[in-house]
Amino acid sequence: MKVSATCYIGANRLKISGLDEFADQPLVSEDEQHVLVWNGALYNHWTLRNRLLESGVSLKSSSDSEVLLHWLGIFGLQGIDDLEGMFSLLFIDLQRKRVVIARDLTGQKPLYYHKSGGQWLFSSEVKGILGSGLVPRILDTSQFVPYHYLRHPLPTHTFFQGVYQFPAGRVLQLDFDGKETASKWLALRPNHESSGGASIFTELVTDAVMSHFQTEVPMGIILSGGADSTLLYTLWHRETGMPLRSYTAVFEERYREMAEDRKFAKQVARSYQGAHHEVLATPDVFLSNWEAYCMGLDQPIGDSAGFLTWLIAKEASREVKVLISGAGADELMGGYNRHRAFLKYLKHKNLLLNFKNVSKIPGLPVGYRKFFKAIEPDSARTFMNLAALQALPDSIATLLAVGLEKDPFGLKEALAYERRLYLTEDILKVFDNSCMAFGIEGRSPYLDYSILRFFEGMPEQKQRELIGKKWIKESLVSFGRQEVAGRRKLGFGIPIVGWFQVHDGFREKLVETLLQFDREFSAYLSPEVRTLVQFPQSAIKRNTLQVWNLFLLASWINAHRL
Template structure:
């Protein structure tokens, strides 16, 4: 895992690349270096040593003749296979790193070779023979890649703030991101909260000439593996292989053991296959909230069954307030998901023992584990009935928060209904229109919903916070459920097969077989803070949240969407039912202030 940077065709490029390299040093604290390919092209890499810890594997990587150069961020899980194919072609290697394999592979096959890569990656590859620079991001969207391209100047980095710190770009807030952030907890997939700073999309490959001109862009399609019958046994085999691949490292590996089914199964499979104990990490919220937020007790049950070094980190309002300034300072882009600060706190602790952290990210999106998937399957079973019921006046009927949201989210279009389910509130027509191109409308309704969660929510929320929180502390985050073999298995299943096996039935059955039925059958609870309870019970926490939002509204409120401004003006009236909106605003308020916007 690394930080990567590029300066192309800019004035004082040597100074700019050095500044950018320093800005992303936390991503690769083991080694940092930059090189000028010529007077126009400069690249820099910060290395977190995971495979082959020798200096020979440091970045930037250069070919023997200096004509090819690479900086990249990620891990190739099929690098041994690619290495063997290159050896057959007569290539020789100085290291055992996947980075050297990638350099030689791209040198041999160019952009077409990216199709054969299996893993997570963001790439900057320079080919002086062709006078071209290639940017690429893996199709799953595991690793971020930001860029600025104007007047034939191209800047690219693992983090948006690095581009600003180059000294070549001014920081200006992009107000168009307020609406998607307010409803979805993040900005648009191809944008950032800084004007003119964009994101390379998952699976996108972009080519530029040395004069800064854009040559071409194309989209990588994730290749489907040979069709396999979707059974529990096939799923277990693929997941076991993914765990063994992704836990492979020359440094200590740990697991974010949330107490949920997904991460519990990862650790169970690892220990059963290898017998090697690992460090595991979870959070506890104290006795007052343990009955409702009981991750710690379930995680302790798993840790007690399989040997390892288990760490339960206690988190309370004071903990969050104490680390908040440092957390916000390291937050590259705002994501209003409280799992972000929790992951950040866990990674800070894990940094004392490990350099790789595996999580259960992706299982819900691939195999229908969220409550909204269950709700959507109910809706699809009787859409006419639910559409009729949603139009009735139900204000006087006592309904819980979840049932009220369900009925309020119903729309004549199944697509729009699920988009409402997955957002914090019903999308305005203008925002729904803006998001519609990202919705996979060519699929059947339920499969489209799963793909929306995988390509939109997972990439821009879950994976973004996992990368940011881990990298802030120099840790590589991995997600075995997002191994390409498992993504392919999910995508290859029919809608009927998904509906029969929703709620991650295979994961639960495998845990029950190991005597972990209590973990398998626990109610679904998102990984996050007890926000509503803390606002209600803790005066200092409540006043900090509300005052931050108030200052934000006074300065920027004129640019807010109507509902966003309404809540920002009076959060005390909304936090009981709209606590997720309030937290969303608090994160954004803090981030805007920290960045002087």
Template sequence: MCGINLIINPKEDGKSTIQKMMQATQHRGPDFSDFCQITEGVWIAGNRLKILDLSASSNQPFWSEDKSCVLVWNGALYNYQDLRNNLLDLGYNFKTNSDSEVLLLWLKHYGSDKISELKGMFAFVFVNISLQQITIARDPSGEKPLYFYQNEETWCFSSESRGVLAGFGKEIKIDKSQFLPYFYSRHSFPDRSFYHDIQQHLPGTGLTLDFNGKTVRNFEWTQPKFIQDVPSQEVFESKLKDAVLKNFHAERPVGIILSGGADSSLLYRLWTEETSQPVATFTAAFEQKYQAKYKDPVFAKKLTSQFEGFHTEVLVNPEKIQKHWQEYIAGMDQPIGDSAGILTWLIAKEAKENVQVLISGAGADELFGGYTRHSAFAKYLKNPKFYLQIKKLSENLPFPRPYKKFLNGIDSDPERTFLNFASLLNIPDDEYSKFQLWYPKDAGIFQNALNFDRKYFLVNDVLKIHDNVCMTQGIEGRSPYLDFEMIQWTKGFSEDQTLFYSSKKMIKEALEKRGFAKIAKRKKIGFGIPIKEWLQEDESFRKWVFGTIKEMNAKWAADFPREMQQIAEAPEKVFKDQFLLVWNLFILASWLKNQE
């Protein structure tokens, strides 16, 4: 929805610094931008994309009537009407119909004590001038990003690392240590960025600072468990319907990215079922010769046939990728090795002519065990010793590559096994502890695996792509499966229940009973471009990709992990089997080149 910026005790002129930061994040809020000085050493700025209450009275920075508090924030509160009623009972009056005013008055009244009652996606900076305190926080699902820089008494916060760079770019260099997680995980570690000294504010955490930049309080929170006896299909569908209606609530046009798969298809079907209203839908389509494998347009067209004229197919081919690549990379705040990025960017570029909110199915796989690695891990957990024996026997046998990867990833330690499954290659022994730090240990074995994907992969890959590429086009991305109450409900599952309902059993059942069994039973191929086919069949595309990687290797090879060096040095030798790794290196190479 917006971009937020805060600077405390700037090293240079505060006014010019906050203006540079605001301008660097202006794409996040194309409808309005402004800044203000709180005290001599505190400046804030906001960029607004208007979604609710389109009037100027909801512009940011958003001040309380008595000028005692001010807010800049990014996101949406889906329970703002309930919170508003609570505040009305306490005697508060409202001058707008926005969730911004609700958030400001809630924080003014309760501080951070009742932050757990905020149900939505958000990152915010709230200044209480009366108390001379600044509270900064990010929601537990990590849907909205937040970066910061700290040096002695200076603090700088922004929705994007480029916002921080705008104030301190001359001092900050590439963090070479992040090549390691990028190669194995597609992104930096969750608390870091690809810039030295620019860190990420972790989801579900907050801090309160005084006007001198001294820490008053650190706090954290998460969605509490909803304890239940037996999860039911009826409750699932009811909660998801509620989440859909809340996410679609906006005063600007809303659309859906339809992959033709189960997750986004069910969101679309529930919306039309509940409202009988059409909604703009967008699906990526590839050349005719690839449609036997990449059938998204076929399934999406059948799903949307009830409302003709609202569905758009976005043709994607190598020529289009090359034409727009530099613009895409220039808008990439942090490198993420996932071809879903350029695909989502091209869809958002087309969609911005018609909508300002884009709904996606993000989060469904992580909540309900929908990835191939989840089914592989569930299979392994049934009999680990058996699969360890098979692994030993298979060392010299010509197993097909998918089976080989499955067997190579198996370890006597379930945690190590899943980390291998979740990584593009098995993590080396001497680097394993760096990844293990991010692995949850507070639930069942299978639940911990899903929680790892939700807190590590989902936040730093899927959601960051969705936020970044949508915001470059002035669009807000939303994910109904990550509704506060949906997460709370699934956290109440037992280990056995989580396993039983994995492979997205509830999502598929909901589609089947609505007559979409073919969509429910589709083989999962992932949301991305036909990298393997393009690299094999298009010489121009292949040379472009390989040449860019080799340029990067000539400059950075000494800082790469060993396996990364080998691929970057000769991508043409491995691309048929390791096409995903090759594409990820191409993204990184393009981003690094753009930094120059």
């Protein structure tokens, strides 16, 4: 659609709310002065709608898209502060000759751009920019090093030269000549009333569930049988009495250590009389779907959970158009082992610094080796090391440390860093990419703004008391779900070592792909990385995540013929 002599836009809409033609994109105001394309959902759109109606605006549909068009038409760039939800958007004001571009502060919806002089290209997918024919498809090998440590490119970069990520929480205003006329960063207004404990938290999550679960199309939930997704399902059922379609990734019986998810998810679904689907992941299923998965990835993310989420979305797409996830809970309440490790570091920092060389002891278990290698006098650097696949080199740590200058750097700051980097660049990107590949909208109620504000205002000591997701577990116990609250936490991913050991096809695929990668890109690989790709058979047990990470990158490059 040609908007002006210098501005063109297009959209492909996934209809979730406001299913009539009034919400079709691009949206154009009645006076044809305002145009909007966007991706996402506004969870406070009823509040905004009422304010518009009170001011005399006439609305024709129930869509949040129509609300957003009118809201930005009245308030412009400043009105984005009032939006609560997930979004990437581009709004054009023809009368004032300006373009507003924004991405929500949680980064749930991706947005990419290319800039050349005064020319800008924006898209929610990299392939949209590359498909313009204005940007060549050239692999950016400078991202190999950060990818090896982070499982993704640097936060503002991609694996294509000249294509960049628009940062989460960024708002930019341009004139029609492509000149920047205004910009700002979105920020949470902290709620310092965190004294209510688990009861207040449960109320906030209940409210989030009721707003995020509202949809005009069929909905389902990824149910791992763990605490996070079980609490969401439990609160929904308590409020509505309605069962949900649920989906769980399962493995063959030989992988007994990964069978707990299957057992607990089935118990939860049965107790609420919901239709439960087990999505079986085997090496053969992997091999038959791997190339399609890699082709669908906008950017490589070396997390094996991505493939499982993709399989679940593929199965779920037969029945639902919205899929709920428990993403964000671990990053709010210290659910990962590295959060406990960092808390131990904070409590015993001076003592542990004297034992850093313990990491050099031969035969030390992988987890202990990583912990002692991560230890530094600087607390922020220590957590950055713990959150990466291995201790970061100075070149990458310096780039990631921007904004982490607060002293002291405690658990609260560590979790904020986790949400900014790992949650946004890995978990949420994997979830969104997998869902959108099959025309599904993914939603994450734990990232509701009311919950985020609650934790933003929480003092350090209270944050430490919640490590291990204390309030989620207390809530589950209060609802009679002690069996879920008390179960051990398992990682979400495929049994890489098990498949490598027992399945010839999987092993051959991994080894051959890495050897080819070494032949074609050895000039860009460090000696350490070359050892991993040349000898994966000997490296995979002690460096499982690193080997998988490189395998996915190599597979993605092959699939996209770069």
